[in-house]
Amino acid sequence: MATVATTQSTFTTIKKCVVLFGAVSAIVLGTVAVTAFTGHEATPFMWIRAVILLGAAPLVHRMVSQAAAGSYRAFDRVRTLARVMPVAVIGVDLIPGLCPAWYVVLQGISALALVAVAVLTHGSALRAAFPKPSEGR
DSSP states (O other): OOOHHHHHHHHHHHHHHHHHHHHHHHHHHHHHHHHHHTTOOOOHHHHHHHHHHHHHHHHHHHHHHHHHTTOHHHHHHHHHHHHHHHHHHHHHHTSTTSSOHHHHHHHHHHHHHHHHHHHHHTSHHHHHHSOOOOTTO
16 A cells, blocks of 8 residues: 555656646647747647647646545546557657647657656556546445
8 A cells, every 4th residue: 555655755756747747748739839939940730739738738737736635536547548648649740741740749758747647646646646546335
């Protein structure tokens, strides 16, 4: 059985990963802006996606905080997002010709932070802290 200290330590690490995801997303948006303002190509897709992923970071961080406070619903959402978002980010980036290589690399780095969240949320410490609720509740 996981201790409270182990659980909170795991959530602290998860929060750091989400902050890293947000920081890299901010770097992506900043790079898109610099690219556009220096006369290089920055497509609407690159702008929109960079803004959306940066905007998602505080929302995911809030859910992690709620999960750390004991919310199973928030924990389940974070666990699901941490599985789905990296696949979506990397999957879209692999469409040939959609984004330049630097964009793909930076988005991939941000996705790696979420992969770490997925691993941690599926680890034994948090599974013990958040047993699946029974169907009758």
